[in-house]
Amino acid sequence: MARRGQRQSGETRTAPRAHRGARAFGNDGVIPVLARAVRGVEADAERGPVKPSSRTKFQVVALLVREERARVKADETITESQRGEQLKRLDGVATILAKTAARDTSLLVLLAEDAVISDAARTLKRDMLLAGGMEPPPEEVVVAPPEDAAPAAAERRVVPQSVISRQLANPFQVPDFVNVEPRAPRQHHLATWELLGPLFRAFEYGGASSCMHLPEPASLQAPAGLELMPHQAQVIAAAAKGHRTFLLADEPGLGKTAQALLAAQAANAYPLLVVVPNVVKTNWAREAALWTPNHPVTVIHGDGETIDGFADIVVVNYEVLDRHVGWLGDFGFRGMVVDEAHFIKNKTSQRSQHAIQLSERIRARVSRPLLMALTGTPLINDIEDFRAIWQFLGWIDDKKPTASLMASLEEIGLTPVDPGFYPAARTRVIEQGIVRRRKVDVAADIPARRIADLPVELDDAVGRSIREAEQELARRLVARYESALATRTSGIVVEGIDHELVRRVATWEREDTTTAQSGENVFSMMRRIGQAKAGLAADYAAQLSRNVGKVVFFAKHVDVMDVAQDTFAKRGIRYSSIRGEQTPKARQKNIDAFINDPDVAIVVCSLSAAGVGLNLQVASNVVLAELSWTDAEQTQAIDRVHRIGQAEPVTAWRIIAAQTIDTKIAELIDSKAGLAARALDGSDVEVSSSADIQLEALVALLTEALSESL
Known part of the structure; x- marks a missing residue:
């Protein structure tokens, strides 16, 4: 982002040193422009629903705060104290943005990285930059199109x-008028009515x-x-x-x-x-x-x-x-x-x-x-x-x-x-x-009880990191397998994949306590996936609570619960929390609040602390933000809602991270659940333990990696 004194053509003119300094660190520059704008948005939010013009201003201020923060951090021409002062002022603007979004949670969608930036927002962004003495980069300059030109929004459109x-394969699309209904004689006694x-x-x-x-x-x-x-x-x-x-x-x-x-x-x-x-x-x-x-x-x-x-x-x-x-x-x-x-x-x-x-x-x-x-x-x-x-x-x-x-x-x-x-x-x-x-x-x-999987995609840097770590885990398993195969002394030769050896390698990996120091293991992988899903799971629970009423939100880890609670607080949704570190009195107070207070929409529960011994049948929807290691633990959580006295069918929404080991874990839990059902019906098949799921997940990961290499 160039200073206003810099021409787009590449020519520059140098402003007097004192003037540049006043602009950057005094009452000029883009930060005071942002401060005035955000105060206007805050005042609008205090009066009621935020108007469309203020929504646009809110989004533009958020965009410019991000850009200005990055510019200030990278600016080598200013001192550390000057940098700290500007960042402090930007933090003040960001704080007002956060308070305003907490008042009107519909503004949160404008902060998403993939939020649509309208032409009005682009124009306002340009105007704010110019007002702050900044020259907008060429792509931010909005040029009025000719009167007969297509709308400016069309410039962002794509055609895969x-x-x-497909269009070349079928260039002539004939309109379909086969099902046109014959027109009945029209009456006119309502023609003039609104x-x-x-x-x-x-x-x-x-x-x-x-x-x-x-x-x-x-x-x-x-x-x-x-x-x-x-x-x-x-x-x-x-x-x-x-x-x-x-x-x-x-x-x-x-x-x-x-x-x-x-x-x-x-x-x-x-x-x-x-x-x-x-x-x-x-x-x-x-x-x-x-x-x-x-x-x-x-x-x-x-x-x-x-x-x-x-x-x-x-x-x-x-x-x-x-x-x-x-x-x-x-x-x-x-x-x-x-x-x-x-x-x-x-x-x-x-x-x-x-x-x-x-x-x-x-x-x-x-x-x-x-x-x-x-x-x-x-x-x-x-x-x-x-x-x-x-x-x-x-x-x-x-x-x-x-x-x-x-x-x-x-x-x-x-x-x-x-x-x-x-x-x-x-x-x-x-x-x-x-x-x-x-x-x-x-x-x-x-059915009186239903588990519905909701796959979500982890498309950000965290998601890519998780998939890379999963690939590294698979490579380590393959290396173990190949090493065991190379040092085998029994003389046994198996054509294709030796599935017995695969299971032994998976067992070694599960029991190896040193891998946490040298790389990811199945436990740390699942924890990272849970952390990455936390915001998406909380967003879905928030939407669900507005649709159907009270919702029970289950997670395994404290940090996932923290993210969920922060999300609900920002959206103005009242919640209670049931955690392991609570005193019995605090725990019961939170349970009573969820059951008896109609304004408490969500209870955030620890799987270990709230998975048993609770009656939460005031709700009929459960969100499982993280997967359990056993079907029994999952069932126990759902049964806090699905129990005698429940008047409505229960739906448990299981959040699954697509294209990760999360999907394998979910499939394994479901397969073991079928075995458990047969066991309860008289079969002698044992109900699977958590170790079985962990082992089978590693077996599946290694088998898939070996299949791809064959």
Whole structure:
């Protein structure tokens, strides 16, 4: 970042020395600009929800604090005392940012490394730099485009090479008008009425079930090894019979992902676009491979260099949607799903605008595409949260109901001044495709206890370090194996992998206490993975608590619990904590707070201290932030919630670090759980110990490494 006195062309002019010094260390420079800006944001937050302009200012201040801190640390022209003074002032700005984010936790998403930076933010950043006497680098200079040019945001957009290949293979996409419905004669008694307000108010009055009429499924057929529940099959049957828009608002844990995937299959809505939060992107790909194995799935990461342009299902997260919205709109999708659809409730946000834009472009080409909005909490703040979701589904536009809903409302024969209009209108909107079932309503259809894996990707430096350490552990195991093979004196020769020797090598590794000094072992690997997952697991628990109420959060290590508690505090979520170092009195006080205080949303529990002897059935959702070494320990934790007196089915959300040994551990725990069940049914197979899981994880790691080298 150059000083303002430096021209972009490379020419320089030198300001007087005294002036440069005053700018850097006096009341000039960029730091006072940041201080004034952050005070304005803080004042806005104190008055209520932060306005869009202040949100932009908040993000820009955070970006410039990071950049200025790095510049100050690297500046060799200033003294240590001057450097310390500037860093202290930057810390003051950062403190105000943190306090403001704690007041309005929705600001936290703007601090993420992959947060979208709008054109307005870029312009404001440039202006702040100039106001502080700094010359913005060339890429930060915003040049007004010609009037006929594409929007500036398009400059950041990409088109992956595999998508270009698909377009070249099928250059002519014929619009699909096969399913166009004949237009019925229109009535006009509602033509002059403002209807969106009355439609929203119709839902404020409440009423009967918020679920459209669903057909009874002909069968519960599902891919081999999977079970389809009756309530899930109803939605799939509706799609098979021709219904094409769904606000699927089932409570979390009722299998919305499977319903959406199988509904797309029933409607032949391929290619299918799925827009999801980043934390569940990997899980969607996994679920698609399970429920619709004959339809290839691809996931967009970053600029999309690795995607399969010929896949049937394309999964993209909200955070990178702006980069890909251009080619996605021209891809020829016949269906679109938005998961956690309450993410698009703010129509002024970029992700909401992109989602609605893509929906409109799909509907412009396909007469009746499959459009599904999935959310357990369709309403967050007020009834107007419906607006963006309904517009995405094509039920309304900016000002009025669209043709299908309008025709249905005309059939009522009433206007908003008639008392009977509101319940009737509510029913007509619901029949457009609102599906809402609670766990308690379908309890007979689902297991009383369910473990749901939620894979997360560790894409940062910590994640790369963990994968490198895992590779080093595998190399050490291979070296042990090859050394044992080379020094074998028995004369036994085994073709391929000697699995008996593999098990012996894994046993040596598990029992070797010196590896902790020379490199990673399986214990330290799992601890590092737990630390890396901590923030993601806490984010999911926070979101879950807002969706379903009280949540029990389990972790093995104190540092993971600390990260979780810090996350909840920053988001303004009240929690209690159960740890081993607590006195009995403090422990019971925290238990009582979670059970009896409706404002305490989460209890953070140590697996060892709270895994047994507690009754936490006030909750029905458990987050397992770290994996146990035994299925018994995992089951004991879940049983704090899943016990006699529990009125609702229990879901345990197990956070798994994808592409690490974490996945192997999870698979082993599940396989041992099956053995344990058989043992309880009369088999003589012993229930596995923690040592078995550790040993089998090392066996799997070594076997995989040897297989790759053959």
